[in-house]
Amino acid sequence: MDRILRIGIPAAAAALVLLAPWYAPYYSTIAVWELRKALSWLAVPVLAAALALLAGLVGMLRRGRAERRGGGSGAAKALGCLAAVAGIALTFAWTVYGAYLQDRAYMAATRVVTGPVPELAARAPYVVGKAQAAPHLGDVTGEIADISYLPDADRFATLVERRGWLAGYEVGLVQDVPLGGTSRSQQRCRFDVEEADARIGGWFHHNLGRKIAAHKRWVRFDADDAYVVCNGDRPVVAVPLKRQTGLLVVTERPAGLALYDGHTGRLTVTADTQAVPGPSYPLSLAARQREATAAVGSFTDWWFERSGWDASEDGANAGNESEFALRHRDGSGSSSYVTPLTPQGEASSVVAVSAVPTRHRGGGLAPLTVHRLDPTWSSPAVIVALVKAEYRDVCCYNDDRVFEVVPTGGTTWTATVGSEQNIRYRVEGRGQVGGREATCLKSADGTLIRCAYAAPGSPEEQELARREEGKRKEQGAGPPDLGDLTAYTPGQLAELHRRISEEVTRRLKGG
Numbered sequence: 001m002d003r004i005l006r007i008g009i010p011a012a013a014a015a016l017v018l019l020a021p022w023y024a025p026y027y028s029t030i031a032v033w034e035l036r037k038a039l040s041w042l043a044v045p046v047l048a049a050a051l052a053l054l055a056g057l058v059g060m061l062r063r064g065r066a067e068r069r070g071g072g073s074g075a076a077k078a079l080g081c082l083a084a085v086a087g088i089a090l091t092f093a094w095t096v097y098g099a100y101l102q103d104r105a106y107m108a109a110t111r112v113v114t115g116p117v118p119e120l121a122a123r124a125p126y127v128v129g130k131a132q133a134a135p136h137l138g139d140v141t142g143e144i145a146d147i148s149y150l151p152d153a154d155r156f157a158t159l160v161e162r163r164g165w166l167a168g169y170e171v172g173l174v175q176d177v178p179l180g181g182t183s184r185s186q187q188r189c190r191f192d193v194e195e196a197d198a199r200i201g202g203w204f205h206h207n208l209g210r211k212i213a214a215h216k217r218w219v220r221f222d223a224d225d226a227y228v229v230c231n232g233d234r235p236v237v238a239v240p241l242k243r244q245t246g247l248l249v250v251t252e253r254p255a256g257l258a259l260y261d262g263h264t265g266r267l268t269v270t271a272d273t274q275a276v277p278g279p280s281y282p283l284s285l286a287a288r289q290r291e292a293t294a295a296v297g298s299f300t301d302w303w304f305e306r307s308g309w310d311a312s313e314d315g316a317n318a319g320n321e322s323e324f325a326l327r328h329r330d331g332s333g334s335s336s337y338v339t340p341l342t343p344q345g346e347a348s349s350v351v352a353v354s355a356v357p358t359r360h361r362g363g364g365l366a367p368l369t370v371h372r373l374d375p376t377w378s379s380p381a382v383i384v385a386l387v388k389a390e391y392r393d394v395c396c397y398n399d400d401r402v403f404e405v406v407p408t409g410g411t412t413w414t415a416t417v418g419s420e421q422n423i424r425y426r427v428e429g430r431g432q433v434g435g436r437e438a439t440c441l442k443s444a445d446g447t448l449i450r451c452a453y454a455a456p457g458s459p460e461e462q463e464l465a466r467r468e469e470g471k472r473k474e475q476g477a478g479p480p481d482l483g484d485l486t487a488y489t490p491g492q493l494a495e496l497h498r499r500i501s502e503e504v505t506r507r508l509k510g511g
Helices: 002-018 025-069 074-109 126-131 208-215 283-295 299-303 380-390 459-476 490-509
Strands: 110-113 143-150 155-161 169-176 185-190 227-231 234-245 251-261 267-270 309-311 324-327 335-343 350-357 368-377 401-407 412-419 422-430 439-443 448-453
Touching: 025 074, 025 208, 025 234, 074 110, 074 251, 074 283, 074 299, 110 283, 126 143, 126 401, 143 227, 155 227, 169 227, 169 234, 185 227, 185 234, 208 234, 208 251, 208 267, 234 283, 251 283, 283 309, 283 335, 283 350, 283 368, 309 350, 324 401, 335 401, 380 401, 380 412, 380 422, 448 459
Parallel strands: 110 368
Antiparallel strands: 143 155, 155 169, 169 185, 227 234, 234 251, 251 267, 309 335, 324 335, 335 350, 350 368, 401 412, 412 422, 422 439, 439 448
């Protein structure tokens, strides 16, 4: 019996470990991901430790042999110390250099250009879409889990969790949040809480991650990348997936899209980037690629932070400082994650703009393009101060404030002005705020109101000149010549008097 226990228990434990990918794909996937990341950092240190141990054993053997011969053991001790120092140095070097190699691996799909940023369409700020979600949920009792922008549909999507430990999602809300005014339309699609009872981070079999791992092994996702769309009254949760690649340098790659049907609970994994009107490329992966631009130079430049760019974090875009999902204005229907970049260090001016497509085919990294700006822009915080100074009659009173300052193509930026429930204006500008470039105030829907300064020959200058000319013509034009009134008959004069009286009365009633 003792022999059976001694052999059976270890054998059963080994069988449980070996069969874990079959009966526990979710936990085995997590374990493999974390172990693979750990091994990429520990492989070289472990090798160094093994070499040090081997050197130590050799030293011990030589010392024993020397003692038997009556000689000294100084050489053996020196060899052991040297091996220990070499192991520690190699461990530290790989920890540092491995991080640089990882950034360089993400930089493989990056190119730096001096061409202009593609023309991009302005949208309502993310914080406004977030603020307008709760008032339109109606009698929903759940809690908001995620809010995402769907660039294809130009709408904001809200995913609401059902209350309770063993519950999934309750409803998906897709709302139109135009730049002018409050939301014009909303669409709510309810989940079948009996059939589709799983959610990201749920308990036990109510965990959507478990279902994804059972359907496709060795892929994971970031919860913030998921979003909901409404196909009619049917909610669909879209989860962009990622996979690992590499041995000593482990990085992530896209792995398709998981779609969870909110009526049937059915899960499908597809590589079709047009399956939903939202991003198919993980936003977290686009952010990681942008962060890896620190390795655009040599290792020493990377180590001393002398190369690459950072996202602008001066507080002007609080709540959404990077990876703005914006549509292209060329009519292609494409969109990109766009981020204003500042150089590493104390400088706060925007010197470049990065762009990653929100849709990408294949299992490789999506191309990241860094557009160098010439001239560079002032920081978003300075732009906010400029807007408040030049357009103080419209900004900022009560709850109004300046929201996101985002690049909208070429050399232009756009700042939105208003409250979380009502965007009233937008300010468009170019380059440095101290330069002789256009900064113009427009209504939220894009109608030009006035400019602080319109550069000669610019579209704004031409539009303002056209308006001024129209006003001069309107003011200079007198009433139509009625001719010699003595030639009118009494009936004609009476008819003319009646028409004039009716027109005066109409205008007075119309204000």
